[in-house]
């Protein structure tokens with residue numbers, strides 16, 4: 001049979017057909033200043049690199065099911081039991097898995113915005129319906145508005161805490177109020193936990209509808225290996241694992257994760273470097289006339305409105321200098337005037353500031 005491509009397109013699920021194509025994005029060379037993905041600018045611990053080298057020779061074998069020893073080490077690290085933990089191919093993987101388990105096509109996922117785009121992308125992939133609820137002007141949660149939006153077919157609520165891209169934390173009492181008032185799964189994404197040391201993971205037994213997400217991408221500097229994990233009631237973890245792939249986390253990542261958890265001193269030293277650099281960068285950006293939102297993470301949300309410039313203009317002018325930040329102009333819940341930059345090394349931050357000086361003078365002189 002010769003298949004007409006129009007017919008093929010009709011075979012694709014409508015929820016996938018309506019999504020945007022992925023592109024490789026612009027080329028970034030070795031000289032690029034890369035602050036657009038919120039990554040740690042420092043390499044993994046030398047002990048992690050050694051563990052990766054050692055495990056490489058055994059990659060003819062499949063990895064351990066349920067994460068093997070990494071699950072036990074994460075239990076020690078988090079204070080949860082191994083049965084309360086699920087390990088995934090980055091926390092992105094878990095965001096999608098939760099929707100697979102709890103949301104049927106046409107059902108709703110509640111999303112306070114601005115927030116992390118993967119929540120609504122994963123919802124759409126699974127045929128769910130994202131429902132956006134605007135955060136307050138200071139990016140807090142409007143609990144009454146959230147509760148008012150919970151319908152019988154609302155199945156999951158995603159709250160990043162601290163939030164991406166706004167970098168702020170919502171107080172524990174507010175999250176507890178949400179847990180007490182909504183009748184659906186509540187996912188609290190603590191991807192930046194090590195930077196703010198604020199968690200509600202201790203509440204997973206009190207609230208079986210709570211799932212806490214964590215990641216080894218940011219503070220542990222393992223974004224390229226894709227290791228995320230969730231903490232939840234054992235029954236929730238059991239259901240999530242039933243739907244997961246048999247080997248979602250590869251063998252190299254498991255060994256690297258174990259070594260990274262062992263080298264806490266390295267993680268702590270990197271966090272201290274970021275925390276020392278962050279206020280300097282905040283002040284210097286403010287001195288350039290930009291508004292910088294308070295940050296509990298390793299990135300900053302920058303408002304370009306005080307300069308009367310749309311963020312896309314500045315972001316493009318930076319790209320022309322091979323400096324990359326993320327444009328958040330016109331993303332759900334935000335206006336035209338926001339970009340996000342990671343806190344990089346002192347040299348990277350200096351390059352960003354110099355680049356912005358050029359970008360601002362070019363943009364205001366046209």
Ligand SMILES: Cc1ncc(COP(=O)(O)O)c(C=O)c1O
Pocket residue numbers: 037038089090091092093116160162163164189191214215216217223226227228
């Ligand atoms: C709030 C939040 N959750 C999850 C992720 C994804 O983390 P991972 O690399 O573990 O998939 C990010 C990455 O930027 C994030 O900001």
